[in-house]
Amino acid sequence: EAQVTQNPRYLITVTGKKLTVTCSQNMNHEYMSWYRQDPGLGLRQIYYSMNVEVTDKGDVPEGYKVSRKEKRNFPLILESPSPNQTSLYFCASSLAGQNNSPLHFGNGTRLTVT
Amino acid sequence: GQQVMQIPQYQHVQEGEDFTTYCNSSTTLSNIQWYKQRPGGHPVFLIQLVKSGEVKKQKRLTFQFGEAKKNSSLHITATQTTDVGTYFCAGRWSNYQLIWGAGTKLIIKP
Numbered sequence: 657e658a659q660v661t662q663n664p665r666y667l668i669t670v671t672g673k674k675l676t677v678t679c680s681q682n683m684n685h686e687y688m689s690w691y692r693q694d695p696g697l698g699l700r701q702i703y704y705s706m707n708v709e710v711t712d713k714g715d716v717p718e719g720y721k722v723s724r725k726e727k728r729n730f731p732l733i734l735e736s737p738s739p740n741q742t743s744l745y746f747c748a749s750s751l752a753g754q755n756n757s758p759l760h761f762g763n764g765t766r767l768t769v770t
Numbered sequence: 771g772q773q774v775m776q777i778p779q780y781q782h783v784q785e786g787e788d789f790t791t792y793c794n795s796s797t798t799l800s801n802i803q804w805y806k807q808r809p810g811g812h813p814v815f816l817i818q819l820v821k822s823g824e825v826k827k828q829k830r831l832t833f834q835f836g837e838a839k840k841n842s843s844l845h846i847t848a849t850q851t852t853d854v855g856t857y858f859c860a861g862r863w864s865n866y867q868l869i870w871g872a873g874t875k876l877i878i879k880p
Binding site: 696697698699700701704714746748756758759760761762763764 | 776779801803805811812813814815818820858860862867868870871872873
């Protein structure tokens with residue numbers, strides 16, 4: 657089944673404890689992206705990747721890192737999480753960034769930083 | 771920066787009533803996509819509009835793209851409980867990145 661898989665679904669952590677949210681897609685998509693969703697703010701892009709070894713900042717990249725060492729995986733890293741990073745995170749992928757292909761989203765990761 | 775304004779933020783309707791959400795951009799869009807997010811779920815792609823003045827229908831859903839490609843709307847006729855969720859538009863400019871509206875939450879009154 658074609659899908660985007662995120663893990664974990666829920667994560668509660670403390671300030672400053674490094675964490676990684678994994679994202680994997682099995683559709684051979686070139687483009688991958690991370691979003692955070694907060695009430696009233698819609699979806700805000702954190703980082704995106706047009707292809708392997710190519711990553712770029714989105715609208716709200718501060719406090720986050722990503723890597724794209726292989727096509728299928730695009731992990732989101734929080735080196736030192738803070739409470740303002742408490743949010744719902746979505747990974748998404750599409751066939752390519754430059755064309756009109758739709759985004760496929762993972763099921764989301766609800767992160768709470770205390 | 772580039773923005774897509776989406777209104778209203780919430781819309782309460784009785785089951786069977788119609789629902790409309792609007793998206794507006796200050797600059798011309800290359801295309802616009804619409805997504806639906808069910809409560810507790812993730813956004814799911816509904817449709818993409820590319821041409822000026824384009825109108826597309828999916829059963830009770832009607833999507834429109836303005837003549838100037840600066841605005842778009844989604845209209846649902848005779849809402850059902852299965853329509854509950856948040857509807858997002860996402861506009862694309864020439865730099866290929868999608869800019870998301872804040873979403874309109876459709877709530878069916880009990």
